[in-house]
Amino acid sequence: MVPQDYGFFIDPQRCIGCRSCVGACAECGTHRGRSMIHLDEMDRFDSPQTVPTVCMHCEDPICAQVCPSDAIKRSEDGVVHAAQKPRCIGCQNCELSCPFGVPIVFSGLEQMLKCDLCYDRTSVGHKPMCATVCPSQALLFVRKDEVANLRHNKPLRDFLIGSVRVKTKNAIMVPDPETPLHLDAALLIDGGF
Amino acid sequence: MSLLAELDLEPRPLLGAALATLALGAAVALGSRGGRWLDPALLGYLLATLFACFGIAYRYFAWIERPATRMYFRHTLRTLLSPRALKALPRMALLTVDQIVLQRFIEKRSIKRWGAHALLAWGCLLGFAVTIPLVFGWVRFTSEGLDATRYQAWVLGFPAGSFPLDSFLAFVSFHILDLAAVMVIAGCVLSLIRRKQDEGDTATQRFDLDLLPLVLLIAVSMTGLMLTASEKWLQGRNFATLAFLHELTVILLLLGLPFGKLFHVVQRPAQVGVTIYKAEGEAEGRLACKGCGTAFIRANQRRDLGELWKVLELDGARHSAPGGGSIHHLDLCPRCKRRLVAKAQSTRLHGAFDPFATIPVHAEPIPDPTSLKA
Numbered sequence: 001m002v003p004q005d006y007g008f009f010i011d012p013q014r015c016i017g018c019r020s021c022v023g024a025c026a027e028c029g030t031h032r033g034r035s036m037i038h039l040d041e042m043d044r045f046d047s048p049q050t051v052p053t054v055c056m057h058c059e060d061p062i063c064a065q066v067c068p069s070d071a072i073k074r075s076e077d078g079v080v081h082a083a084q085k086p087r088c089i090g091c092q093n094c095e096l097s098c099p100f101g102v103p104i105v106f107s108g109l110e111q112m113l114k115c116d117l118c119y120d121r122t123s124v125g126h127k128p129m130c131a132t133v134c135p136s137q138a139l140l141f142v143r144k145d146e147v148a149n150l151r152h153n154k155p156l157r158d159f160l161i162g163s164v165r166v167k168t169k170n171a172i173m174v175p176d177p178e179t180p181l182h183l184d185a186a187l188l189i190d191g192g193f
Numbered sequence: 194m195s196l197l198a199e200l201d202l203e204p205r206p207l208l209g210a211a212l213a214t215l216a217l218g219a220a221v222a223l224g225s226r227g228g229r230w231l232d233p234a235l236l237g238y239l240l241a242t243l244f245a246c247f248g249i250a251y252r253y254f255a256w257i258e259r260p261a262t263r264m265y266f267r268h269t270l271r272t273l274l275s276p277r278a279l280k281a282l283p284r285m286a287l288l289t290v291d292q293i294v295l296q297r298f299i300e301k302r303s304i305k306r307w308g309a310h311a312l313l314a315w316g317c318l319l320g321f322a323v324t325i326p327l328v329f330g331w332v333r334f335t336s337e338g339l340d341a342t343r344y345q346a347w348v349l350g351f352p353a354g355s356f357p358l359d360s361f362l363a364f365v366s367f368h369i370l371d372l373a374a375v376m377v378i379a380g381c382v383l384s385l386i387r388r389k390q391d392e393g394d395t396a397t398q399r400f401d402l403d404l405l406p407l408v409l410l411i412a413v414s415m416t417g418l419m420l421t422a423s424e425k426w427l428q429g430r431n432f433a434t435l436a437f438l439h440e441l442t443v444i445l446l447l448l449g450l451p452f453g454k455l456f457h458v459v460q461r462p463a464q465v466g467v468t469i470y471k472a473e474g475e476a477e478g479r480l481a482c483k484g485c486g487t488a489f490i491r492a493n494q495r496r497d498l499g500e501l502w503k504v505l506e507l508d509g510a511r512h513s514a515p516g517g518g519s520i521h522h523l524d525l526c527p528r529c530k531r532r533l534v535a536k537a538q539s540t541r542l543h544g545a546f547d548p549f550a551t552i553p554v555h556a557e558p559i560p561d562p563t564s565l566k567a
Contacts, residue, residue, distance in 0.1 A: 011538075012534070012535035012538055012539075013535075013538065013539060013542060028393075029391070029392025029393040029395075029396065030392070030393030030396065030397065031393065032392075032393070038527075038528075038531055040528055040531050040532055042532055042535060042536070042548070043548075046548050047548030048548075049535065049539070049548060051531055051532055051534070051535040053531040053534070062505075062507065065261070065505050065507075066261045066498065066501060066502075066505070067261055068259070068261040068262040068264065068265050068463065068467075069262070069460055069463060070256065070259065070262075081397060085302070086454060086457035086461075087457050087460060089460075089461075089463050089464040089467050090298075090464065090467065091265065091467045091470075091471075092471075092494070093261060093494075093498065093501075095527060096489075096490055096494065096498060096523065096527070097498060097502070097523065098527065098530070099510070099522060099530060100530055100531060100534060101526070101527030101528060101529070101530035101531040102527075102531075108298065108301050109298055109301050109302050110292075110298040110464055111298075111302060116397075119393075119396045119397055120392040120393050120395070120396035120397075123396050124396075153542070161510040161512075161522050162509045162510045162511040162512060162519075162522065163509030163510075163511075164507055164509050164510040164522075172534065172538055173538075174538060174541045174542065175541065175542065176541070181534075181537050181538065181541060182537060183522075183530075183533050183534060183537050184512050184513070184533075184537070185483065185484060185512035185514070185520045185522075185525060185529075185533065186512060186513055186514070186515060187533060187536045187537060187540060187546065188484045188485075188525075188529055188532065188533055188536060189483070189484065189514070189515055189520075
């Protein structure tokens with residue numbers, strides 16, 4: 001069980017694009033040798049902004065809802081695990097439906113893998129690999145009651161996509177967490193990259 | 194009725210399971226010539242197999258009722274019932290050899306996993322292939338007339354050849370289950386070793402789901418081998434006790450089949466249908482992301498996921514598009530979805546996306562030695 005008094009706090013604004021998390025992620029025992037963290041550049045021409053993405057561990061995961069083989073399970077501690085190996089048939093429904101673009105389906109292996117909060121580590125009291133090495137603490141794994149002392153911004157676990165509400169275990173740091181974070185594609189299209 | 198209500202069984206899967214069990218019962222009755230060829234010593238196995246059939250069929254029908262599963266199941270059925278079947282069938286046969294028989298995808302996941310799984314899977318299938326016809330009375334061996342040195346094989350009540358007791362064929366017939374048992378034990382032991390060494394598996398495995406089936410398979414195989422040992426080297430000592438123990442472990446395994454991990458044997462063929470679906474999607478072409486223009490989603494899967502999202506009440510996940518209309522969240526590629534989160538956060542922080550607003554942005558008093566602010 002992952003301790004419930006700990007939380008994962010993500011702040012893309014703090015990311016410096018060093019890719020330490022990408023290297024460290026591949027050391028995780030549940031998917032050793034394969035990095036599950038995504039580090040995207042917002043737009044190299046216009047901005048140095050990079051975006052680290054780990055699984056947000058949704059309360060009612062869409063990836064699990066669209067999985068035809070019922071292979072994606074959420075454990076009692078709120079962690080959404082990678083697809084169960086005996087069941088996954090590599091259809092990619094999860095990869096295409098995840099609201100945050102997290103799962104990766106490896107063709108040939110017929111297997112979906114994703115960030116599982118380094119379950120081999122967090123279930124025995126260690127931090128996830130990425131949070132351990134992140135120098136700017138864009139990826140922060142600390143006690144929930146500590147975060148107020150470490151950040152001005154506050155954790156938000158509530159997202160809005162059109163009229164669909166997605167609640168998550170992991171948090172994004174914003175100044176006003178009372179209002180869900182509206183993921184509006186117009187931000188991408190109107191503002192360009 | 195109250196028991197059914199308590200079990201919360203779904204009516205359609207219940208009907209499907211009842212029909213499947215009746216069909217199996219009828220097949221057993223026909224194949225054993227009205228039960229005449231049933232072996233009384235194997236009746237316990239027969240009852241457990243019928244229960245397993247009911248449970249597996251119930252779970253299978255409940256599984257294909259899930260909206261996402263139904264999507265692929267219907268597509269595969271449509272393919273098989275259409276003129277495309279002629280083109281798809283040879284490909285399906287090849288895929289079945291690659292994915293179900295050789296299980297090459299497991300080899301790509303890990304050679305150790307593949308080795309253990311191949312021994313386990315083929316040992317189990319070999320064991321079932323031998324025992325199920327015997328339990329159902331479809332295959333039976335008797336002495337050939339009054340000649341005690343020859344064995345007569347019967348298939349569905351018809352004579353199917355005879356062989357001398359000291360022949361190679363007889364040796365193989367009598368010991369094929371021993372071979373299956375050795376394969377299963379080797380596969381289970383290798384799996385247990387791999388599970389012990391793999392940090393990921395150790396962290397996520399559950400005793401009831403992952404370890405109990407292996408323990409049960411070892412128990413079944415060991416008691417089966419002990420029957421042979423008793424008969425060969427111990428003059429049949431404790432044979433009745435061992436036979437009871439073997440029957441007990443097999444029945445426990447059969448009763449657990451619908452509920453545990455071994456149900457994946459029934460699910461796995463869906464992979465063949467999905468591979469065909471993906472190939473048809475590739476032929477139809479990929480649609481471009483509405484955010485960045487990269488081709489990413491197969492047209493057939495976009496259509497079907499759109500329908501699926503409606504059923505799952507997720508269809509409201511639409512964005513307003515510049516110039517009117519809407520963009521479905523499914524029309525954004527995974528990379529754009531990830532960038533959208535950062536952009537939304539930046540907009541919330543600064544009122545609009547600030548391309549240079551990386552750290553330090555908030556002058557946070559961070560008492561943290563690893564922070565760049567510290």
